[in-house]
Amino acid sequence: MEFKDKQSIYLQIADFICEQILLAKWPPGGRISSVRDLAGELEVNPNTVMRTYEFLQSKDIVFNKRGIGYFAAENAVDLILIYRKERFLENELPEVFKTLYLLKIDISEFQSRYEHFLSKTDPSTH
Amino acid sequence: MEFKDKQSIYLQIADFICEQILLAKWPPGGRISSVRDLAGELEVNPNTVMRTYEFLQSKDIVFNKRGIGYFAAENAVDLILIYRKERFLENELPEVFKTLYLLKIDISEFQSRYEHFLSKTDPSTH
Amino acid sequence: MEFKDKQSIYLQIADFICEQILLAKWPPGGRISSVRDLAGELEVNPNTVMRTYEFLQSKDIVFNKRGIGYFAAENAVDLILIYRKERFLENELPEVFKTLYLLKIDISEFQSRYEHFLSKTDPSTH
Amino acid sequence: MEFKDKQSIYLQIADFICEQILLAKWPPGGRISSVRDLAGELEVNPNTVMRTYEFLQSKDIVFNKRGIGYFAAENAVDLILIYRKERFLENELPEVFKTLYLLKIDISEFQSRYEHFLSKTDPSTH
DNA sequence: GTGGTCTAGACCACC
DNA sequence: GTGGTCTAGACCACA
Numbered sequence: 001m002e003f004k005d006k007q008s009i010y011l012q013i014a015d016f017i018c019e020q021i022l023l024a025k026w027p028p029g030g031r032i033s034s035v036r037d038l039a040g041e042l043e044v045n046p047n048t049v050m051r052t053y054e055f056l057q058s059k060d061i062v063f064n065k066r067g068i069g070y071f072a073a074e075n076a077v078d079l080i081l082i083y084r085k086e087r088f089l090e091n092e093l094p095e096v097f098k099t100l101y102l103l104k105i106d107i108s109e110f111q112s113r114y115e116h117f118l119s120k121t122d123p124s125t126h
Numbered sequence: 127m128e129f130k131d132k133q134s135i136y137l138q139i140a141d142f143i144c145e146q147i148l149l150a151k152w153p154p155g156g157r158i159s160s161v162r163d164l165a166g167e168l169e170v171n172p173n174t175v176m177r178t179y180e181f182l183q184s185k186d187i188v189f190n191k192r193g194i195g196y197f198a199a200e201n202a203v204d205l206i207l208i209y210r211k212e213r214f215l216e217n218e219l220p221e222v223f224k225t226l227y228l229l230k231i232d233i234s235e236f237q238s239r240y241e242h243f244l245s246k247t248d249p250s251t252h
Numbered sequence: 253m254e255f256k257d258k259q260s261i262y263l264q265i266a267d268f269i270c271e272q273i274l275l276a277k278w279p280p281g282g283r284i285s286s287v288r289d290l291a292g293e294l295e296v297n298p299n300t301v302m303r304t305y306e307f308l309q310s311k312d313i314v315f316n317k318r319g320i321g322y323f324a325a326e327n328a329v330d331l332i333l334i335y336r337k338e339r340f341l342e343n344e345l346p347e348v349f350k351t352l353y354l355l356k357i358d359i360s361e362f363q364s365r366y367e368h369f370l371s372k373t374d375p376s377t378h
Numbered sequence: 379m380e381f382k383d384k385q386s387i388y389l390q391i392a393d394f395i396c397e398q399i400l401l402a403k404w405p406p407g408g409r410i411s412s413v414r415d416l417a418g419e420l421e422v423n424p425n426t427v428m429r430t431y432e433f434l435q436s437k438d439i440v441f442n443k444r445g446i447g448y449f450a451a452e453n454a455v456d457l458i459l460i461y462r463k464e465r466f467l468e469n470e471l472p473e474v475f476k477t478l479y480l481l482k483i484d485i486s487e488f489q490s491r492y493e494h495f496l497s498k499t500d501p502s503t504h
Numbered sequence: 505g506t507g508g509t510c511t512a513g514a515c516c517a518c519c
Numbered sequence: 520g521t522g523g524t525c526t527a528g529a530c531c532a533c534a
Binding site: 010 | 523524525526527532533534
Binding site: 131134135 | 444
């Protein structure tokens with residue numbers, strides 16, 4: 001996994017984990033990778049993964065069983081959707097709207113670009 | 127002016143200045159606020175504004191007349207449009223698409239929210 | 253049985269066993285639950301119960317007959333009282349006093365809460 | 379400052395800071411020690427203090443001004459009182475009551491010990 | 505094996 | 520100067 005510079009690695013890992021859960025690759029209630037395993041897989045320091053897990057635990061998206069490991073919460077999908085939707089609608093979307101407006105990008109151009117994106121990502125919809 | 131945590135203050139100020147120019151509130155070729163004035167107005171350290179001006183100068187959007195002050199470039203609007211459009215299409219838009227997809231936000235919901243945004247921002251279009 | 257995060261599980265089980273003995277639910281000199289049974293009942297790993305028994309054995313509160321099982325010591329009640337009283341007066345009480353002082357909780361409030369606690373726990377005193 | 383073994387250092391530092399604020403030694407709204415300074419003073423690693431500050435920030439007890447430092451929140455005293463009172467009433471007090479009951483410690487003995495504690499801590503009340 | 509904490513030291517962006 | 524992040528490596532308690 002490659003990381004971007006603009007955001008801290010441990011938050012990028014958090015987003016990655018949330019996506020795995022949203023896409024049902026990691027089942028709610030199930031055990032998730034151990035700190036050391038995930039660190040090895042992503043080629044980062046275990047402390048960095050630890051930070052990610054602490055962050056997600058503070059949001060109740062994952063929880064810990066002592067000596068056993070971390071687990072995705074049963075309602076993890078809902079919590080992630082709430083958390084990301086809030087972040088998106090409150091912070092990101094207004095910025096996008098402002099930029100569309102300032103750059104005079106038409107909604108139809110936006111739409112056609114989105115359809116192009118979809119056709120690459122999720123061919124099943126076509 | 128309030129600043130967000132996720133992005134550095136000097137870049138947020140740079141965006142603010144670009145918007146003023148795009149919206150024709152600060153005319154191309156005209157003198158822009160002095161470092162000291164703008165710092166006082168935005169309640170930030172003058173060094174921070176200085177950094178913003180240096181950043182914009184490196185992009186040729188503003189220039190400096192020694193001892194007099196900073197001025198918006200004649201072609202500032204074009205430069206800003208190029209700069210922001212590139213940033214938007216390359217970096218921001220893919221993220222937005224991914225989020226729309228993950229959160230299952232429909233394009234029609236996006237569109238109606240955008241129209242609502244427009245009606246608040248620019249009543250002249252209605 | 254639910255366990256708290258702040259203290260290790262095997263010590264919480266030790267306290268649980270001591271309470272059973274103090275409350276005369278497990279008679280001194282009598283056989284106590286097998287490691288396997290108690291582990292099943294509390295839904296923990298047998299190793300964890302094993303550790304509890306070893307800990308209590310090191311304090312002479314329980315002892316082991318090889319091949320038969322664990323037994324509460326004849327003088328278990330006295331030992332537990334000495335052990336817990338020491339821990340309480342030396343460690344816990346000073347912390348409680350400090351908190352009462354910092355939070356400005358009056359002794360009368362403390363007392364009324366204690367009476368409420370007693371009326372729930374041990375109705376025979378009323 | 380000396381630390382106990384049973385609780386992690388960064389949480390002990392958090393309690394220490396809260397006490398400073400409760401005792402009005404660190405004024406609400408005022409700047410608190412920088413990460414490095416406090417680390418040097420307490421003779422711990424800066425990362426450890428950093429963790430404390432992150433923890434307190436997550437509870438809104440302190441906040442950060444970028445590049446300037448950490449500040450105690452204006453309503454820090456209230457937040458600390460709420461936080462500690464909740465922790466005390468929900469977790470610690472029931473344990474104390476149970477112990478008083480199990481060890482058959484009389485409330486009058488508790489009270490006299492508390493008065494002795496007060497006379498050492500806060501002579502002004504006598 | 506699991507997580508949790510701490511240290512040491514580095515580098516960075518930012519004010 | 521400030522905080523923020525990351526790495527490396529160590530040690531510990533716990534299951």
